Amino acid sequence: MNSKDFENICLMRMRAHEERGEATMSRYGVQANMIDGKWTPVSSLPDFEGLIPDGRQFITDCKVCGAASFALDEDKFKRRQLRHMLTRARFGAICFLTLHFTPRELKTRTEPAQTWAFPVHGDHPLWVAFDRAETKRITRADCEEYAELIEWNCLPGGRTPRPDILSAILRLADRQSPAISAGLGSVAP
Secondary structure (H helix, E strand, C coil), X not given: CCHHHHHHXXXXXXXXXXXXXXXXXXXXXXXXXXXXXXXXXXXXXXXXXXXXXXCCEEEEEEEEECCCEEECCCCCCCHHHHHHHHHHHHCCCEEEEEEEECCEECCCCEECCEEEEEECCCXXXXXXXXXXXXXXXXXXXXXXXXXXXXXXXXXXXXXXXEEXXXXXXXXXXXXXXXXXXXXXXXXXX
């Protein structure tokens, strides 16, 4: 599964939630500037934004990782995407990376596929460490410590298991600190 496939699977699940009146999610549009008579693409924003019934916004960027950890310093997660999420989180949006780690066959063990909702906000220990250049990756262990596991299951009447992103969003909303939801959290540039 590549990133586009994963994005589409996530979008299909959230469309089912929208039909049920539980949440809505859509893609951020592609942006471009007119320079010397030519359209030039602008670095992209995160993949999706949406709303849960209480009116809170959520923003996520979907990533597929086949390695031991997800690299933050490469072109996969652009600085503009992070900056956008950190700013929105400061004002109460629920921001997270939807990280899907594919199964890995190692010499002594097999690491199963796992999908996580990894929170993005300025006060989070990993993002503080990233801002200080003390870390450049999100590991499976980081996810176990900080993220919410996203189960793949079927909605009632469904036949195809898809990631239950909405449950993870609601769990992230429940544990979001009062300072962040009040707009008082810090944000890294």
